[in-house]
Amino acid sequence: MTDLTQQQVRERIERRLASRHLKEKIFRGLGIASIAFGVLAVAILFADIIAKGSGAFVQSDIQLEITYDPAVLGIEQVDQESLTWANFTGVIREALRERFPDVSGRAEKRELYSLVSTGAPFALRDRLAADPELLGQTEKVWLTADDDVDTFVKSLSDSRNGFRGRTSDRMAGWIDQLLVAGELKKRFNSNFFTNGDSREPEQAGIRAALVGSLFTLLVTLMLSFPIGVAAAIYLEEYAPRNRWTDLIEVNINNLAAVPSIVFGLLGLAIFINFFEMPRSAPLVGGLVLTLMTLPTIIISSRASLKAVPPSIREAAMGMGASRMQVVFHHVLPLAMPGMLTGAIIGMAQALGETAPLLMIGMVAFIVDVPHGITDPATVLPVQIFLWADSPERAFVERTSAAIMVLLSVLIAMNASAVWLRKKLERRW
Amino acid sequence: MxxxxxxxxxxxxxxxxxxxxxxxxxxxxxxxxxxxxxxxxxxxxxxxxxxxxxxxxxxxxxxxxxxxxxxxxxxxxxxxxxxxxxxxxxxxxxxxxxxxxxxxxxxxxxxxxxxxxxxxxxxxxxxxxxxxxxxxxxxxxxxxxxxxxxxxxxxxxxxxxxxxxxxxxxxxCAAIFTTVGILLSVLFESLRFFHAVPITEFLFGLHWSPQMALRADQVGSSGAFGAVPLFTGTMMVSAIAMFVAVPVGLMSAIYLAEYASKRVRNFAKPVLEILAGVPTVVYGFFAALTVAPFVRDAAAAIGLQASSESALAAGLVMGVMIIPFVSSLSDDVINAVPQSLRDGALGLGSTHSETVRKVVIPAALPGIVGGVLLAVSRAIGETMIVVMAAGLAANLTANPLDSVTTVTVQIVTLLVGDQEFDSPKTLAAFALGLMLFLTTLVLNFIALHVVKKYREQYD
Structure with missing residues (x-):
């Protein structure tokens, strides 16, 4: 190195200064771009789901003048048995023919009949069961339209020539007539919240999946919270520092990062094949999710136990409390808010989990709402998975709507966790 | 009673x-x-x-x-x-x-x-x-x-x-029982599998087609259980995911920790955390219905042919899912670097970005590496996105626009539906599960070790 004068050094530094500042700007810009990318991903994800799914909350209904004609129904009086045999489909077909009297020919009639959902007869049956006086009377009833009609009507609002799919020109003509007469309207889709799964998109709902999720979460919460808190208390307040304790800690940290599908394999091999528990049951699902969420709950519970200052323990100990009394009477109540927050976050995790539940058979096609933790059931994320696989266009809409429901529940859970932490958190 | x-x-x-x-x-x-x-x-x-x-x-x-x-x-x-x-x-x-x-x-x-x-x-x-x-x-x-x-x-x-x-x-001790339970359940079935199919064929075979014939004289009656295409598929999807997640996650963490004003931080951090809370099945749906067609059309626009179940779509969405994971772990380690190191570098006349690149990042590197390893193990074990957006065909390919299949996809396909527990087809799923468990176990173990070591450094 030759000796440089101060002047030369300064010149060198100044020459490089511009490029250094440029680099600084680029670096900063990259940071901003990364954040923007993340925020944009959230925005696109939510916008996409909402755009796809918001349509599912309304459903096209067709108003028909239904005559509960005993001759067509084939029944004389209304009772349990006659209702199951009554020909409600015939009544609906009669009403459709009356509405469009100029329809003739087999093919044309078949198209006409396909305007109304195959689930509509059951709606009529329920009406008649609720009010037996209706037999022989005529009334105007809104009936659920078929999903092809629904998809067509919904796409009409975007552009004049909407998505046709299986809708023929003739059907489009009838639909136009009905729309003009105000006898085809988009109304709130109550089926979506009151029905179980169905092969017919217009009849498919999330109720069974929601109840299944509820039972599964209940089992998970009842098991994972007490066990997790007890484990955290032992590790934080009692455990001597030895190899056994280290082994437990390594295990917990590891399990927190084991892929969830591996827990599904465990559930399949041990709970279902070895213990012969029922397949597809919320009980098994809850057990698997318990094992999966335990590490989360233990880790967060330990953190909140650690946050309780030692002075509390010393004060209680000084007053003559036993170790157990110190923990259960003083430390635990103070750590409870943090533990509850952790539990809610763990539950939110369990609610969104799909893969391990596929392994234990919760993918079955479940129409009935489960009544207990051993009934076959499915859960909301699995229902989403199943619908996403269905070919009908109307199911895309319903899948997105189910995702919206799932996301709102998750956001509500996380928001309540944040609120709880803010409300009850104590700083020492 | x-x-x-x-x-x-x-x-x-x-x-x-x-x-x-x-x-x-x-x-x-x-x-x-x-x-x-x-x-x-x-x-x-x-x-x-x-x-x-x-x-x-x-x-x-x-x-x-x-x-x-x-x-x-x-x-x-x-x-x-x-x-x-x-x-x-x-x-x-x-x-x-x-x-x-x-x-x-x-x-x-x-x-x-x-x-x-x-x-x-x-x-x-x-x-x-x-x-x-x-x-x-x-x-x-x-x-x-x-x-x-x-x-x-x-x-x-x-x-x-x-x-x-x-x-x-x-x-x-429940945690220990769980680990033992996982090991026993995958190990026993895997051992039965390796009786039927030699372990070398499973680990090094290039052909995967787990169909077992009903009749002995059927075409393709002996299923092929060479898992290499699955391993490469998993690696490709994970690599694409990490290619998205590591730069974006790391740069966001750096920006949030070093540059952002309190207001930006209070807004951006929770928004990024939302990505972590979205269930994977939602990402899967998004990948299959929005990103995959987009990738296919974009590839067609520049004259390339992409499968509608391309590895790229699944990998991109998985990367987005992992961003908050990388960013929050890196955020922690960057914040743990003592302020005195930054002050020293700034005092010597380096610019802010030079301080970050030459002082803060090297100091935080072990922690960042640990975080990235955890993220990799997450990508390998991720199931729903690949089940919904990646394919079933076990192609041995290096083209991200082709469809590939992964270990987790095969576990799900082999085990969902009716099973017979004496066929190698079902048992293969457990062997794959064993591989998955061991791989993630090793990755987690190294990562946790590195993170722990690093934490002690500045305490």
């Missing part, structure tokens, strides 16, 4: 036991002049009695529920005059007997089956009664026994606390 009713009755007995123990202690104290003459507070005497009453009965009931079915099955099967030799036939017969006993008749059962079903029903009702009776008798008996042992000098608190302590220990 139904199990829930039995549990309710047992709970009632336990409550009664608590009440009796409590009042017994209070009366004794009143007789001898105040609570101070008791060794423990009355509630501990209540708990003491309740534990004697409830715990042994509960343990018995649990053991009964676990072993009940096996024993009944053995008894019924032994009572059969001619029973089939093969295990699968025995299973079939057993299922038939159970169906007949449950009243699901399809035609007239064989007399032998009908007799066995009657025997089964009888056994079930007998064991049910014995179970209920024994549990309640033990509960009541031990409860009464503990009341007999009552004396004001009995150190009830210490006894109760030592029992509680063991309960705590047992709960803490």
């Amino acid at each position: 139904q199990t829930p009713t039995l549990f309710a009755l047992l709970l009632l007995l336990v409550l009664v036991a608590y009440g009796t123990g409590f009042t017994r202690a209070v009366t004794a104290a009143r007789g001898s002049g105040g609570l101070r003459n008791l060794a423990s507070l009355p509630s501990y005497y209540g708990l003491y009695t309740a534990l004697w009453c409830g715990l042994p009965a509960l343990l018995l009931l649990a053991a009964w529920l676990v072993f009940d079915d096996g024993i009944i099955r053995a008894m019924v099967m032994n009572s059969l005059a001619d029973k089939p030799a093969a295990l699968s036939d025995q299973n079939l017969l057993w299922a038939q007997i159970q169906n007949v006993a449950a009243g699901n008749l399809f035609g007239e059962p064989e007399p032998q089956v009908a007799a066995a079903a009657a025997h089964l029903t009888e056994l079930r009702s007998t064991t049910g009664m014995v179970q209920a009776g024994l549990t309640l008798v033990i509960a009541a008996g031990l409860g009464a026994f503990s009341l007999l042992r009552f004396s004001p000098q009995l150190r009830a608190r210490e006894k109760v606390e030592s029992v509680l302590r063991w309960v705590l220990v047992a709960c803490a």
